[in-house]
Amino acid sequence: MSFTNAQKETFDLLRGVNLDVEKGKITALVGGNGTGKTTLFNIISGFEKDYTGDVVFEGNNFNHIPAHRISLMGIGRLFQDGQLLSGLTLMENMKLASDDKTGEMPFSSLLWRKRSKAAEAVKEQQAKDILVRIFGEGNKYLNMLNQDASAFSYGEQRILSLARLLMGGDRLLLLDEPTSGVNPVYIDTIEQIIREMVVEGLTVLLIEHNMHFVRRVADICAYLDDGIIAKLGPTAEVLDDKNVRNSYLGL
Amino acid sequence: MEYVFHIIIMLNIYIMLVLSANLTIGMANLLTMCQAAFYGIGAYIGTYFLMQFSLPFLVIAGLVMLFTGLFSCLVSFASVRLKGDYFVIATMGFQLIVYTVLYNWTDVTRGPYGIPGIPGIKLGGMYELSGVYEYLFMSLALVGVVVFLFHHLVVSPFGRTLNAIRADELTVKAMGRNTVLFKSIAFFLSAAVAGLAGVIYASYVSYIDPTSFTLDESIFIISALFIGGIGNTKGPILGALFVVLLPELLRFVGLPDSIAANLRQIIYGLALILVMYYRPQGIWGKAILK
Numbered sequence: 001m002s003f004t005n006a007q008k009e010t011f012d013l014l015r016g017v018n019l020d021v022e023k024g025k026i027t028a029l030v031g032g033n034g035t036g037k038t039t040l041f042n043i044i045s046g047f048e049k050d051y052t053g054d055v056v057f058e059g060n061n062f063n064h065i066p067a068h069r070i071s072l073m074g075i076g077r078l079f080q081d082g083q084l085l086s087g088l089t090l091m092e093n094m095k096l097a098s099d100d101k102t103g104e105m106p107f108s109s110l111l112w113r114k115r116s117k118a119a120e121a122v123k124e125q126q127a128k129d130i131l132v133r134i135f136g137e138g139n140k141y142l143n144m145l146n147q148d149a150s151a152f153s154y155g156e157q158r159i160l161s162l163a164r165l166l167m168g169g170d171r172l173l174l175l176d177e178p179t180s181g182v183n184p185v186y187i188d189t190i191e192q193i194i195r196e197m198v199v200e201g202l203t204v205l206l207i208e209h210n211m212h213f214v215r216r217v218a219d220i221c222a223y224l225d226d227g228i229i230a231k232l233g234p235t236a237e238v239l240d241d242k243n244v245r246n247s248y249l250g251l
Numbered sequence: 252m253e254y255v256f257h258i259i260i261m262l263n264i265y266i267m268l269v270l271s272a273n274l275t276i277g278m279a280n281l282l283t284m285c286q287a288a289f290y291g292i293g294a295y296i297g298t299y300f301l302m303q304f305s306l307p308f309l310v311i312a313g314l315v316m317l318f319t320g321l322f323s324c325l326v327s328f329a330s331v332r333l334k335g336d337y338f339v340i341a342t343m344g345f346q347l348i349v350y351t352v353l354y355n356w357t358d359v360t361r362g363p364y365g366i367p368g369i370p371g372i373k374l375g376g377m378y379e380l381s382g383v384y385e386y387l388f389m390s391l392a393l394v395g396v397v398v399f400l401f402h403h404l405v406v407s408p409f410g411r412t413l414n415a416i417r418a419d420e421l422t423v424k425a426m427g428r429n430t431v432l433f434k435s436i437a438f439f440l441s442a443a444v445a446g447l448a449g450v451i452y453a454s455y456v457s458y459i460d461p462t463s464f465t466l467d468e469s470i471f472i473i474s475a476l477f478i479g480g481i482g483n484t485k486g487p488i489l490g491a492l493f494v495v496l497l498p499e500l501l502r503f504v505g506l507p508d509s510i511a512a513n514l515r516q517i518i519y520g521l522a523l524i525l526v527m528y529y530r531p532q533g534i535w536g537k538a539i540l541k
Contacts, residue, residue, distance in 0.1 A: 045425060071427035079425070085418040087482070087537070092411050097426050103408040104428075106436060110403050120408070149418075168426065 014040060014051070015227035021172070026194060026204045028214045028235060031224035032248055037207045038080060040224070041174045044205075045077045046070040057172065072099065076170035080177050080207075083157040084149035090160060091145040094127035095120065097167035123167070130166045134159075134193055155186040162193045166200065173197060175206040179213050191217055211239060223248065256387045260455060262495045263390035264448045269475045269487040270401045271444035276473065277481030277536070278410060279437045280417035281330055283342040286445050286472045288349035291464025293319045293446025294453040295353065295360060298369050301454055308372045312447055319446025320439040327435040346466050353461035365460025372454045386455050393451065397444060402484040404440075413437055414482065474519055478526050480536020489535045494519065 014036045021027050029037050042048035044055050046067035055062040062070060071077070084093045100123065103109035103116030131141050141160070144151065152160060158178070165173055178190050187210075194217055197204055208214050214221060214235060221238035223231040225247060231238050238244055268290060275281045297315045300306060306314075329341040353360050360366070371380040372389065380389055404410050412433055415423045420430050453459045471494065479490020497518060501511045526533060 047421070047424075066429075067421075067424040068427050068429045071425055077425040079422060082422060085415045085422060087414050087418050088411065092415075095408075096411060096415050096423070096428075099427055101408075101428075104412055106404060106407070106409045106440060107400070109407045109409070110400075116408070 014043075017053075017224070017227070017229055019222055019229050019232070021203060021205050022220060023203050024198060024201065025219040026198060026206065026217055027220040027222060028218035029205060029207050029222050029224060030209070030211075030214060030238075030244075030248065035224045036227060037224055038176055041077065041176055041205075041207065044070075045075055045174055071168070071170075074169070074171040076165045076168045076173045078161055078165060078173070078175045078178060080180060082161050082176070083154065084152060084160055084164070086149045089146050089148055090141065090152070091124065091127060093149060093160070094130070094145075094164055094167055095123045097164040098123045098126065099167075099169040126167060130163055134163050134189075134196060153183075154181060155183045158182050159186050159189050159193060162190060166197065170202065172203045172205065175204060177207055177209060179208065179210045187213060215239060253383045256383045258495065258499055260383065260386050260390045262491060263394040264452050264455075265472075265475065265491040265495050266394050266488055267397050267444055267448040267451075268472050269479065269491045270397060270484070271441045271448070272472050272476045273481055273484075273487045274401070274404065274413075274437050274441040274444075275434075276476060277483075277487070278405070278413040278417060279434050281434060281437075282339050282473075283326065283438075283441075284339055284466065284469050284473070285326060285342040285346035285349070286441075287464045287466070287468035288346045289319050289323065289442040289445035290449045290452070290468070290472075291349060291353055291459075291461065292322050292442075293449025294459050294464065295366075295449075296446065297450025298366055298453045298459060301370050301372070301450070302366075305373060307375050311372070311450065315446045315450045316443035319449070320443040323438040323442035324435070326442075327431075327438040330434055330438070331431050343466065346469055350461055350465055353464065360461070363460060363462075365458055367458045369453050369457045369459065371457070372451075380454070386451075390451060390455075393447075397447075398484060398488070401444075405482075405484055409433075409436075417482075471519075474523055477533055478519075478522050480533025482532070482537035483535070486533045486536040490533065493522070493534075 017036075017040060019029075029040070031037055039048060043051050044062070046062070046065055046069070049064055057073065057075065060073070062073070065073075084090065085096070088096070100119055102119035103112070109116035127145070128142060131139060135141055149157065158181075162175070162178060175194070178194070179187050182190065191213070194204055194206070206218070218235045221233065221235040222229050223238055223241075223244050231241055231244055268286060271289075272283070272286045275283050293315050296318050297311060300311045300314055326342055326345055329345075330338055333341050354362050356362070357364075373379050380386060412423065412428055415428075416430050416433060424430050452463070475490035475494040476487055477490070478493050479488065480486025498511070498515045501515060504511070506514065
C-alpha cells in the first residue's frame with residue numbers, strides 16, 4: 001500500500017504485510033511511528049480501501065467491505081483516541097455498542113414499542129453485567145450510568161470504551177494503543193479488561209508502544225518495520241531480539 | 252383577534268421548519284443551508300396538487316413529503332463525498348439552484364409573478380379549509396403531531412444513533428452502524444417536514460412566489476435554531492417563538508416600519524452573536540455543533 005502527498009510524491013507504507021492472528025490469543029503489533037500499524041488496522045476494519053492484497057477472517061475474504069459491515073461480521077475496534085461518545089450517557093454508549101439494532105430505524109420504537117422496550121432492557125442488563133464483571137459488584141459506574149460521557153476522566157473513558165467493546169458480540173478486537181495517555185492507575189484495569197476479553201473467547205490484536213504492558217499482556221508479538229512484518233513470535237522472543245532492540249527500542 | 256391567530260399559524264409553520272432543521276443540523280451535525288429550498292419545493296409541489304386535483308389533505312401531505320424527501324437525496328448524496336465547510340457550500344449551492352429554478356422556470360412556477368389563488372386544504376377531500384380560525388386549529392393539530400414525533404425521534408434509539416454520529420462518526424461506523432443511511436434518513440425526514448410546512452403555508456396564504464424561499468430564509472431558520480438551541484425539541488420551539496414573536500413585539504414599541512425592520516435584523520444578529528459566545532448550545536439546547 002502506498003500514499004501520495006500534496007507534492008505528488010509517492011511513498012510505500014505497507015509492502016507485503018503477512019500476519020496470521022491466532023484465535024483466542026493476544027497479539028501485539030509493535031513498530032516505530034509511521035510504520036503503518038494504524039493503517040493496517042484501517043485496512044482490516046474497512047476504513048482504508050485503497051490497497052491490494054487480502055484480509056481473511058474466519059475463512060471469509062473481507063476485501064473492500066464497508067466498515068459498518070465488517071463490524072457486524074465480528075470485528076470491533078478501539079481507536080487511538082477512542083473515548084466515550086460525548087453528549088451520550090454511559091448507558092447510551094453501552095447500548096449503542098450492542099449489535100442488536102432493534103428500534104433504531106425512525107418510529108420503529110413507536111410502532112413496535114414492546115419489542116423495542118424489551119430489546120433496550122436486555123441491552124441495559126448486558127451493560128450492567130459487563131460493568132460488574134470488570135469492576136466488581138456495587139462499583140461506582142453502576143450509579144453513573146445516566147451521567148454524560150464528559151463526567152468521566154480521560155482514563156475512565158478509555159477503560160469504559162474498552163468495556164463497551166464487550167457489548168458488540170465481536171470475535172476479533174483491534175485495540176489501537178489502549179494505554180495511550182492513561183494514568184498508570186488505570187493500566188492494570190486495562191490489562192484486566194483485555195484478559196476478560198480473551199476469557200470470553202475473543203481474539204485481540206493490539207497496537208502498543210508501552211513495552212512493559214506488551215510483555216505482560218501479549219502472547220504473540222509482531223514487529224512491523226519498513227512495511228513488512230520483520231519479526232513474529234512469542235512476545236519475549238520478539239522484544240528481546242537484537243534487531244528489534246536495535247531498530248525499534250534503540251538499545 | 253385574527254391578528255393573534257395569524258401569528259400563531261405562522262409560529263406553527265416555523266416550529267415545523269426549525270424542528271426539521273434540528274434533525275440534520277442539531278442531531279446529525281450536518282450544517283445545511285437549504286432548509287428554505289425544501290420549504291419552497293414542498294410549497295410548489297403542494298400547490299400543484301391543490302390546484303390540479305381534489306385530493307384529501309392527508310394524501311396531498313403524503314405526496315408532498317415523499318417528493319420533497321426525494322429531493323433531499325441530492326443533498327445527502329453530497330454529504331457522503333463532502334465534509335465540513337465544503338458540504339455547507341454544497342447545500343448553499345442547492346439552495347441557490349432551487350431558487351433560480353423557481354424564479355426562472357416561468358412556464359411552471361410563473362417565476363417572479365408567483366402563483367395566486369391557491370385553494371385551501373380539503374379535509375377528507377370534501378371540506379375546504381378557509382379563514383384564519385380553521386387554519387389555526389389545523390396548524391395546531393399538525394404541529395402537535397410533528398412535535399410529538401420529533402420528540403420521539405430525539406429520545407428514541409434512532410436519535411441516540413444520530414447524536415452519536417455527531418460526536419464521532421468513525422466510532423459509530425466501527426460499531427456497525429451505516430452512518431450514511433442514518434444521515435440520509437435524517438435528511439429525508441427533515442426535508443419532508445419542511446415540505447409539509449411549505450404546503451400549509453401555500454394553502455394558508457393562497458399565494459406563493461420564490462422570494463419566500465431564499466437563502467435568507469434558510470439563514471433565518473438556522474438562526475432560530477441556534478438561538479433556541481439544538482439537539483432536543485424544546486430549543487427549536489423556543490427559537491421559532493423568538494424569531495416569530497420578536498417583530499410583532501417591536502410593533503408595540505411604536506417604531507416606524509422602516510426602522511423596526513432594520514432593528515429586527517440587528518436584534519437577530521446580536522442575539523446570534525451573544526448566544527454563540529455565551530451559550531453555544533443555544534438558550535435551551537442540549538448539544539454544540541462541531
